[in-house]
Amino acid sequence: MTKLKHTFKTDTLFKILFVKYPDLLKHLIAQLLGITPESISEFAVTNADTPPETYGEKFCRLDVNMLVDGQRVDLEVQVDDEGDYKERSLYYWARAYSSALSEGGKYNELPRAIIISIVNFALFDCEEYHSEFRLLEVTRRAPLTDKQVLHFFELPKLPDKLSKDDGRNLWLALFKADTEEDLARIKALEVPIMEQAINAYHTVVVSPEFAEAERLRSRARHDEAQALWNAERKANEKWQGVVAEKDALIAELRAQLE
Numbered sequence: 001m002t003k004l005k006h007t008f009k010t011d012t013l014f015k016i017l018f019v020k021y022p023d024l025l026k027h028l029i030a031q032l033l034g035i036t037p038e039s040i041s042e043f044a045v046t047n048a049d050t051p052p053e054t055y056g057e058k059f060c061r062l063d064v065n066m067l068v069d070g071q072r073v074d075l076e077v078q079v080d081d082e083g084d085y086k087e088r089s090l091y092y093w094a095r096a097y098s099s100a101l102s103e104g105g106k107y108n109e110l111p112r113a114i115i116i117s118i119v120n121f122a123l124f125d126c127e128e129y130h131s132e133f134r135l136l137e138v139t140r141r142a143p144l145t146d147k148q149v150l151h152f153f154e155l156p157k158l159p160d161k162l163s164k165d166d167g168r169n170l171w172l173a174l175f176k177a178d179t180e181e182d183l184a185r186i187k188a189l190e191v192p193i194m195e196q197a198i199n200a201y202h203t204v205v206v207s208p209e210f211a212e213a214e215r216l217r218s219r220a221r222h223d224e225a226q227a228l229w230n231a232e233r234k235a236n237e238k239w240q241g242v243v244a245e246k247d248a249l250i251a252e253l254r255a256q257l258e
Contacts, residue, residue: 002180006205009079009120009175012213017204018064018075019048024197025064029073031168032116032151042069065096071112072096077175081121089117089150097147114149118175122156129157129172164189174198 006013018025022045030037047065066073074096078085097113124131131152135144155176162173162185170186174197177183187198204210 004178004180004183006210006214007175007178008201009077009118011077011079012217013201013204013210014077015064016207016210016213017200019045020204021196021200024193024200025066025075027167027193028171029066029068029075029116031171032075032153033068033073033114034168040068042067063092068114071114072100073114073116076115076117078117078119078121081119081123085117085119085123089115089152093148093150110147112147112149114151116151116153118153118155118172120155120176123152123154127157129154129159162186162189164191167191167193170194171197174201 008014008017018028022043025045026040026043027037029043030040044067045064046067047063063077064075066075074092076089076092093113093115096115097110100110100113101107131154133148133150133152134146135148136142137144153172155172158169158172158176162170164170170189170191171194173182173186174194177186183198183201186194
C-alpha cells in the first residue's frame with residue numbers, strides 16, 4: 001500500500017481544490033444534499049480567499065462557505081475527534097444563520113443555513129453513516145422551521161463496496177481514501193466526475209500555491225505548539241515556586257515549635 005502524503009481530508013488541499021474547481025464542489029454538494037447538480041441555478045463560494053493567519057486557528061478551521069440557490073451552505077471536514085464537534089457544528093450553524101441578517105433586515109427574510117460535516121470518526125451511536133438533524137417538536141415531530149439543517153457523514157461507517165451508480169458514496173470514498181490504491185479503485189470505475197476529481201487532486205498537490213499553504217500551516221502549527229509549551233513551562237515554574245514556598249513555611253513553623 002502506498003500511503004498518500006496528502007488526502008482529500010487535508011485542510012489546505014480541501015480548500016484550494018474546491019475553490020479552484022467549483023464545478024467539482026457543486027457536484028459534491030449536490031450529492032451530499034441529495035439533489036442533482038443541474039437543479040442548482042445559483043452557486044457561489046463566499047470565502048474563496050483564506051488569509052494566511054487563519055491556517056493556525058484552532059476553533060475556526062478551514063471550510064468552504066457557499067450560496068446555493070439562496071441558501072447558506074457550509075462544508076466542514078473534521079479529521080480528529082476533539083470531543084466537542086456536535087456543539088461546534090451547532091455554533092457554525094448559528095454563526096452562518098445570524099450573520100445573514102443585514103442591518104434593518106427582517107427575521108423572516110433569513111435564508112436557510114445548512115452545515116455539512118464530513119467527519120473521520122464515529123460521532124453517533126448508530127450504524128448509518130449519514131445523519132440529518134432539524135428542529136422538531138419532541139412529541140408531534142412537527143418542524144419549528146426549515147431553516148436549520150445539519151448533515152453529518154461519518155467516514156468510518158462508509159461501506160467498503162463501491163458502486164458507480166452511487167455518487168454520494170463515491171465522493172465520500174474520496175475523502176476516506178488514504179492510499180494510492182484507494183484512489184485507483186475509485187478511478188477504475190470510470191465515472192467521469194470521479195476521474196476529474198482525482199486528476200484535480202494530483203494537479204493541486206504539486207502546485208506552488210499548495211506548497212505555500214502547507215508551509216504556512218506548518219509554521220502556524222509550530223508556533224501554536226511552541227506557545228503551548230511555553231505556557232506549560234510557565235505554569236510548572238509557578239507551581240514549583242508555590243511548592244517551594246509552602247515547604248519553606250512548613251520548615252519555619254517546625255523550627256519555631258522546636
